[in-house]
Amino acid sequence: MEGRFNWAGVIDFLPQLGTGLYYTLLISIVGLLIGFILGGIFGLGRVSKNKIVYGLASVYIEVIRGTPVLVQAIWIFFALPLITGYNMDSVTSGIVVIALNSGAYIAEIVRGSVQSIEKGQMEAGRSLGLNHLQTMRHIIWPQAFKRMIPPLGNQFIISIKDTSLLSVILVPELMFQGRLIASNYFNAVEIYTTVAVFYLAITLTLSFVLRIIERRLDIK
Amino acid sequence: MIKVKDLHKNFGENEVLKGIDCHIQPSEVVCVIGPSGSGKSTFLRCLNMLETITSGDVVVDGQNLTDSQTDINSVRTEIGMVFQQFNLFPHKNVIENIMLAPKKVRKLTDQAARDRAMKLLEKVGLSEKAEQYPGQLSGGQQQRVAIARALAMEPKMMLFDEPTSALDPELVGEVLEVMKQLAHEGMTMVVVTHEMGFAREVGDRVLFMDNGLIVEEGNPDQLFNNPQSERTKGFLNKIL
Ligand SMILES: Nc1ncnc2c1ncn2[C@@H]1O[C@H](COP(=O)(O)OP(=O)(O)O)[C@@H](O)[C@H]1O
Numbered sequence: 064m065e066g067r068f069n070w071a072g073v074i075d076f077l078p079q080l081g082t083g084l085y086y087t088l089l090i091s092i093v094g095l096l097i098g099f100i101l102g103g104i105f106g107l108g109r110v111s112k113n114k115i116v117y118g119l120a121s122v123y124i125e126v127i128r129g130t131p132v133l134v135q136a137i138w139i140f141f142a143l144p145l146i147t148g149y150n151m152d153s154v155t156s157g158i159v160v161i162a163l164n165s166g167a168y169i170a171e172i173v174r175g176s177v178q179s180i181e182k183g184q185m186e187a188g189r190s191l192g193l194n195h196l197q198t199m200r201h202i203i204w205p206q207a208f209k210r211m212i213p214p215l216g217n218q219f220i221i222s223i224k225d226t227s228l229l230s231v232i233l234v235p236e237l238m239f240q241g242r243l244i245a246s247n248y249f250n251a252v253e254i255y256t257t258v259a260v261f262y263l264a265i266t267l268t269l270s271f272v273l274r275i276i277e278r279r280l281d282i283k
Numbered sequence: 284m285i286k287v288k289d290l291h292k293n294f295g296e297n298e299v300l301k302g303i304d305c306h307i308q309p310s311e312v313v314c315v316i317g318p319s320g321s322g323k324s325t326f327l328r329c330l331n332m333l334e335t336i337t338s339g340d341v342v343v344d345g346q347n348l349t350d351s352q353t354d355i356n357s358v359r360t361e362i363g364m365v366f367q368q369f370n371l372f373p374h375k376n377v378i379e380n381i382m383l384a385p386k387k388v389r390k391l392t393d394q395a396a397r398d399r400a401m402k403l404l405e406k407v408g409l410s411e412k413a414e415q416y417p418g419q420l421s422g423g424q425q426q427r428v429a430i431a432r433a434l435a436m437e438p439k440m441m442l443f444d445e446p447t448s449a450l451d452p453e454l455v456g457e458v459l460e461v462m463k464q465l466a467h468e469g470m471t472m473v474v475v476t477h478e479m480g481f482a483r484e485v486g487d488r489v490l491f492m493d494n495g496l497i498v499e500e501g502n503p504d505q506l507f508n509n510p511q512s513e514r515t516k517g518f519l520n521k522i523l
């Protein structure tokens with residue numbers, strides 16, 4: 064085994080992998096932030112009594128959940144410009160994909176958490192004279208948010224891993240850089256192992272942070 | 284203070300209230316008894332529109348609830364409600380539970396809401412629990428906080444839906460004691476209860492409901508000692 068793989072040589076590629084890591088984090092963070100906003104809006108749409116709002120939210124969620132991320136990415140990057148006549152660069156497209164995709168799943172997390180709050184909480188709020196919005200804001204939402212954290216963390220991890228699929232639409236993220244290096248230098252084992260370790264480092268860090276947040280909120 | 288005229292309530296095909304008529308005077312304490320499923324909770328919940336009214340009229344403090352012009356939120360500020368399951372807000376501590384609505388609805392300052400909450404906690408005997416969370420309290424303590432929370436809006440009347448039914452027997456007394464005090468202070472109260480002792484001692488009037496109707500009503504002495512209807516007799520025999 065000794066000498067067959069050049070692990071030390073990986074160091075030379077760290078700057079390039081670092082660039083990839085930068086894009087992976089950029090797309091994950093911006094995409095998930097927008098996804099979180101979309102999820103909040105469409106999740107509340109799914110608990111709305113308004114039929115149109117409910118219908119729109121449902122269509123969005125079903126379309127996204129019913130199609131693969133890879134298809135969504137390719138469609139948005141290659142097909143959408145042919146319809147709109149407007150070209151989006153690959154990084155923007157990548158952010159859009161992650162935002163739209165995570166938004167649908169986060170919407171379901173929001174819906175599930177809001178609906179998991181006992182009916183009596185809304186009734187108690189309303190019987191005190193708070194209006195629907197005030198009750199949502201001060202009573203339902205804070206409790207639902209707490210219950211959202213574990214499944215949200217899960218979704219964040221899934222979305223971060225999904226960014227690796229964006230290499231097919233030429234987003235210069237971690238996986239893309241790895242493939243570029245490996246195909247030029249024939250060091251697939253070293254490079255793909257390193258890439259995997261990078262992803263693991265991100266997701267483990269996130270898990271760790273989430274566990275701390277959960278514990279903090281639990282004390283209250 | 285509360286006027287109910289020919290109140291009907293359906294859940295889909297199921298007619299749960301079949302024409303309720305009832306007047307409740309200021310400072311009156313009305314106890315509602317009857318078998319489970321007879322529509323007592325539904326009746327109570329129609330009085331503050333937690334249930335939509337299928338037909339009939341409910342007039343509270345001069346405002347007709349079925350009138351689309353009526354601001355239901357403002358009517359509700361005049362009607363306190365206490366639930367069987369307490370329904371305290373678990374993410375807020377005791378004093379925050381009490382302060383929330385006075386601040387958000389009555390627009391009280393933080394200090395004014397706090398002063399009012401502390402006074403009410405004293406009244407229900409829980410001053411030292413102000414900073415605790417609902418989960419740290421016994422059922423009886425939680426229900427007393429729930430009463431204080433409702434009172435903090437300074438309502439003109441209070442609705443109680445089996446306030447002691449979820450409590451261990453040894454905790455029932457402390458809640459009834461608070462309610463008794465409230466009745467003596469002249470609060471208008473509608474109380475759905477299985478506590479016949481309370482109904483007898485505190486109630487000005489008792490309504491017996493069965494199958495969506497008020498079958499019989501009268502002062503406690505009359506209704507308990509000399510019931511007219513066979514159904515009332517049957518029910519009282521079963522529970523006493
Ligand atoms: N939200 C609801 N949807 C459908 N049926 C209901 C609902 N709430 C109550 N009911 C029905 O109405 C009837 C009366 O219930 P309720 O008013 O809770 O009776 P009580 O308080 O006297 O036990 C029951 O048959 C119950 O199943």
Ligand SMILES: [Mg+2]
Nearest residue numbers: 323324325445
């Ligand atoms: Mg009931």
